[in-house]
Amino acid sequence: MSKISRRRFFEGTGAGIVATAVPLNGQQVRPAAQSGETPRTTIQFTVNGKLQKIEVEDRWTLVEVLRDHLGLTGAKIGCDRGECGACTVLLDGKPVYSCSQLAVWAHGRSIETVEGLSANGQLDPLQEAFIEHDGPQCGFCTSGQLMSAKALLNHNPHPTADDVRHAMTGNICRCSNYNRYVESVLAAAGTLSASARRKA
Amino acid sequence: MNTLKTVGHASPRIDALKRVTGTATYTGDIRLPGMLYARVLRSPHPHARIRRIDVSRAQALPGVKVILTHENCDTVWGSGDTRNKRYLFNNPVRFAGDAVAAVAAVDRHTAEEATRLIQVDYETLPFVLDPEDALKSGAVEIQPGGNLSPDNQGRHEPEVYKRGNVDEGLRAADRIFEDHYTSPHINNAQLEPRVSIAEWQGDQLTVHASTQGISNCHTEIARDLKLKPENVRVICQFMGGGFGNKNQCHDFDLMTAILAKQAGAPVKLEFTRKEDFLAVHGRWPTKQYYKVGVKNDGTLTAIQLRGYSGMGPYRKGTGGIAGIEIYQCPHVERAVYPVYTNMAVSANLRGPDFPQGVFGVESLMDDVAYALKLDPVEFRLKNMTRKFNDETPYTSNGLEECIRRGAEAFDWKKRWHAAPGEGAGPVKRGAGMAMGSFFSSLGRSSAVIDLDSRGMYHVHVGVTDIGTAAKTTMALIAAEELGVPLDKIDIIWGDTGRCPYSVGESGSRTTTHTGYAVVQAAKDLKKQIAERGLPQGDAMLTATANTNPTIPGAARYSFVAHFAEVEVDTEMGHVRVTKYVAAHDSGRVVNPLTATSQVKGGATMGMGMALHEELLYDRATGLPLTAGYYGARVITHRDAPEVEVLWIETEDAYGPFGAKTLGEPTIIPSVAAVANAIYNAIGKRVRDLPITRDKILGVLA
Numbered sequence: 001m002s003k004i005s006r007r008r009f010f011e012g013t014g015a016g017i018v019a020t021a022v023p024l025n026g027q028q029v030r031p032a033a034q035s036g037e038t039p040r041t042t043i044q045f046t047v048n049g050k051l052q053k054i055e056v057e058d059r060w061t062l063v064e065v066l067r068d069h070l071g072l073t074g075a076k077i078g079c080d081r082g083e084c085g086a087c088t089v090l091l092d093g094k095p096v097y098s099c100s101q102l103a104v105w106a107h108g109r110s111i112e113t114v115e116g117l118s119a120n121g122q123l124d125p126l127q128e129a130f131i132e133h134d135g136p137q138c139g140f141c142t143s144g145q146l147m148s149a150k151a152l153l154n155h156n157p158h159p160t161a162d163d164v165r166h167a168m169t170g171n172i173c174r175c176s177n178y179n180r181y182v183e184s185v186l187a188a189a190g191t192l193s194a195s196a197r198r199k200a
Numbered sequence: 201m202n203t204l205k206t207v208g209h210a211s212p213r214i215d216a217l218k219r220v221t222g223t224a225t226y227t228g229d230i231r232l233p234g235m236l237y238a239r240v241l242r243s244p245h246p247h248a249r250i251r252r253i254d255v256s257r258a259q260a261l262p263g264v265k266v267i268l269t270h271e272n273c274d275t276v277w278g279s280g281d282t283r284n285k286r287y288l289f290n291n292p293v294r295f296a297g298d299a300v301a302a303v304a305a306v307d308r309h310t311a312e313e314a315t316r317l318i319q320v321d322y323e324t325l326p327f328v329l330d331p332e333d334a335l336k337s338g339a340v341e342i343q344p345g346g347n348l349s350p351d352n353q354g355r356h357e358p359e360v361y362k363r364g365n366v367d368e369g370l371r372a373a374d375r376i377f378e379d380h381y382t383s384p385h386i387n388n389a390q391l392e393p394r395v396s397i398a399e400w401q402g403d404q405l406t407v408h409a410s411t412q413g414i415s416n417c418h419t420e421i422a423r424d425l426k427l428k429p430e431n432v433r434v435i436c437q438f439m440g441g442g443f444g445n446k447n448q449c450h451d452f453d454l455m456t457a458i459l460a461k462q463a464g465a466p467v468k469l470e471f472t473r474k475e476d477f478l479a480v481h482g483r484w485p486t487k488q489y490y491k492v493g494v495k496n497d498g499t500l501t502a503i504q505l506r507g508y509s510g511m512g513p514y515r516k517g518t519g520g521i522a523g524i525e526i527y528q529c530p531h532v533e534r535a536v537y538p539v540y541t542n543m544a545v546s547a548n549l550r551g552p553d554f555p556q557g558v559f560g561v562e563s564l565m566d567d568v569a570y571a572l573k574l575d576p577v578e579f580r581l582k583n584m585t586r587k588f589n590d591e592t593p594y595t596s597n598g599l600e601e602c603i604r605r606g607a608e609a610f611d612w613k614k615r616w617h618a619a620p621g622e623g624a625g626p627v628k629r630g631a632g633m634a635m636g637s638f639f640s641s642l643g644r645s646s647a648v649i650d651l652d653s654r655g656m657y658h659v660h661v662g663v664t665d666i667g668t669a670a671k672t673t674m675a676l677i678a679a680e681e682l683g684v685p686l687d688k689i690d691i692i693w694g695d696t697g698r699c700p701y702s703v704g705e706s707g708s709r710t711t712t713h714t715g716y717a718v719v720q721a722a723k724d725l726k727k728q729i730a731e732r733g734l735p736q737g738d739a740m741l742t743a744t745a746n747t748n749p750t751i752p753g754a755a756r757y758s759f760v761a762h763f764a765e766v767e768v769d770t771e772m773g774h775v776r777v778t779k780y781v782a783a784h785d786s787g788r789v790v791n792p793l794t795a796t797s798q799v800k801g802g803a804t805m806g807m808g809m810a811l812h813e814e815l816l817y818d819r820a821t822g823l824p825l826t827a828g829y830y831g832a833r834v835i836t837h838r839d840a841p842e843v844e845v846l847w848i849e850t851e852d853a854y855g856p857f858g859a860k861t862l863g864e865p866t867i868i869p870s871v872a873a874v875a876n877a878i879y880n881a882i883g884k885r886v887r888d889l890p891i892t893r894d895k896i897l898g899v900l901a
Contacts, residue, residue: 038309059309073229074222076440078391079473083829086391114222123220131216134797138667139219140226140391140440169838172829174391174441175667176804178840180797 043107048116056103063087063098074114074143085171088144095151114143129188137175149185207680210793224438227410228395237308238469241301241315243293246327246542246822258317263306265463279448281514294513297478304459327822331508331539342540349538358535369502369531373493380489383556383889384814387482392440394471398460412446413704418696420449433697436664444548447706477827484509484546488560502531510541517547523557551864555871562634562872588755598785598850599759606783610763621883626771632876635761636868640861644748645713646700647721651741660692662702669794681722708861715856720745758860759785762873768881773893783846787860800843802866808835810874
C-alpha cells in the first residue's frame, strides 16, 4: 500500500498534534520576515498530461499552485494540514495530500487531478459510478475520494469492500456517505455483489 | 400509498456531473480580479481584557491594506448573540478563538504574517468551562446579569416544561430510577472551511457566502451593516456542508464586507481548519440528571430531567435537551439551564437538542427495561408516544412500525441477549436500539416558476443544496406536479438576486416548506396554462407562490428507530459496529436514492459522536486541545459499517405529496443505539460521551 494513512502520517510526524496545543496565533510564534521578499523558484511539471512551467514562491503548497495559479479548483483545501484528504491528487501515480507537498517538490514530476479523469468528453467509470450510486452529498470531499479510488483501481482493478475502505480511509467525508463511496468504487470495478446492487 | 410518476423513484442528482468532475464552483473556488485575502487574529486566552493593541508593525508590512480591531470597528453581529450585544471584535475576549483583529492584504501569506505582527497586551481574567461550575457563587461573570443565560423575555431562569405533577407520578411508582449523563462539545466539522468573498460596486454589496440560507444571510447582512436590503446580494452556488453552523450570516461575512469597502477591492476571507473548529460553533455540551418512576409492569409514571447546557460566552442556540417527549407519561418535568462558559460557542449541529438528550433518556430507559426484566423493544412499544405530549394527535405516526419492522430486519431476538455482558470474551457482542422523533414543520417559503415557449420550466427557489440533494428534490416535486419529464425542469438556486425568499436549509425544512411552495406555484401555473394556453415567442408565463401552511389541532413529526450490533474488545476497549438497521418514517420519500444516503450518513455520523468525538479542554489553561479532524477523530471509511435503511412510508395529508422531514432525524437515535449495544455486550454502562476505549476499560476494571 503506497498511500500513507491519515493516522500513520500523524504518528510519524507528531507535528500536527503539537500544533493543536499552541495558542491561536499566539505572539510567541516565529518572527516574520519583514523584507517582503520571498524566495522564488521556477519549476516544470506535467499536470494532466500537459507540461507546465511556472515561477512559484518556495512556500507555496502544491494545492495552492493548482488552485490559485493553474485554475484547477477541483482539489479542495479542507484542512490544509494533512488530515482530511480533500486535496488528494496523484503524484507520479501515487495519491498524495497536495496541501502537504510544497510546489517546488513537484519539479520534474507528473500530477493528475480530478479535471484529468475524464478524457475526450468520456467520464471515467468511477465518475459514472459516483453519479449512479450517489457518492457525493455536499461534494466537497468528492475529488479527493475519486483520486484515491483511481489510485487503488490502477494497481488493484478488482478490490474487495475492505480493500476500498483501507485505500480510502485517509479521505474524510463528514456527510459520512462512506457506504455510497465504497459501493461506487466496487461498481466501477465491476466487483459490486449482486445483492448490494439491488439496494435502493 | 399510491404510486406517483416521478416522486418516489430513485433519481441521481441533477447536478451530479459537476460534483464528480471538479467543476462545481464552491465559494472558495471563486477568484475575482484584484481580490485581496483576509485572515483573522484570535484570542489565545479563554477570557481576557485587551489593555492595548498595536497594529503598527503589521500595518508597515508591504502588501497589508486594511486592519480591523475593536478600536476602529464597532459593528454588532446580530445573530452572534440573541441576548447580549456581540461585536465583531469584543473586548474583553471571552473564549480562546474570539476574534481580535482582521487583516486584508495582497495574498494569504502576507495577511497571515500580518496577524502575527499585531501586538496585543492582554490582562488575563478568571475563566470557567463547566456549566454547573459557572452557576456557583463566586464564578466569574461572563456576561452582565450572571451566567444563567436569560430566556427570550430576559428572565434569568431555566427553560421549564411541565405536565401533570411529577411528585405525584413518583409517588405512584413501584420503582424509581435515577442517573446522570454527560455529552461534550463537538464540532460540526463540515469539510468546506469558512470562506466569504465580498465585492462592492458603488453602494451595492455582493457577498459570495458559504451559507445554508441565502435569504437569512441576506437579511442579516443588510441589518447589521445598515444597508438597504435591495443593495445586498448573497450568492452561494455550491456549498460543502454545514450541519447547522452555516445557518446565519456570520461575523466573517460582515468583516469581509467591511474590509472590502475600506480597501476598495474585493476581499476573500478564509479560515484555517483550527479556526473553523473553535471560532464558529459546535454542539452544546450537556449534563443531564434524570429521575424516572415506573410501575412493576413497565408503565411509566413520571419523568424528571434537570439539565445544564454550556453555551460558550455568547447565546447563539437554544441549549435544549430533547428526548423525553418520545415517551408517553402523565407526569413530566424538564428544567434546562443554558449557561455561559468560556468554552467555544455552542449552537446548532444536526438535530441540535436531540442526539445527546436521546442518549441520556434512552440509556436510562434501557436500564429500566433490564431491571424489570423486559425486552427493551417491548418496553419501548409499551411506552412510546402515541400523542404529542400525551394530548395532541399526530398527523401520522409510524413509530410502532419503525420499531417492529426494524427489529425484524435486524433479527433482534437473535442478536440481543437478556443477560448483558454474558459470554467468555475477550471480544463480546451485544445489540441495542433507540428511538426518536423530530418536528416535521410546515411554514413560510416561496417559489417562482417561469414557463418559456420552448417548454422549459424555470423553477426559482432560494435553496443552496448543502448536500441533501435539495435542488433535485425541488425538481422532482415540480416535475411531478406539472406532469412533465425531469429534463424539462431547470432549477435556479442559491442567489438572492435571482431567487425569491426561501426558508434556510436548517431544521430539515426544505422539502416540507419550499417543496410545498413549488407544488403551489406549479398548480397556479397549470391553471394559467389552462386559461391562457402555452406561451409563444418571447412570452412567458410566471407563477408565484408564497406559502405558509398550518395544521389545526395536530402535530406533525417524523419518527425513527435504530438498531445496532457491536463487538467490544474487552482487553483493548475497542468497539466495532457490526450490524446496523435504521427504520424511518418520513412520510412519502421523494427520492429514495438520495434519502437513503441521508440516513446512511446521519447514522454513521452518530457513531462518531458515540465513540470518538470531543473538543477536549485543558482545565488548567482553558485552552482547547483537540481542534481538527485528527483530534476529533471523526468517523473514517475504516470505521463505517454498512447501514441498512428501511422506509416506513406513512400516509400523511400534509406537505408535498405527504413528505415529512428527514435530514436531522437520521442522527437522533444512533448515538443511543450504539451506547445501548455496548451495554448489552459488556454489562456495564458508560454514562459520559464519547464512549472511548479508556472509559470502557475503566468500567470493566
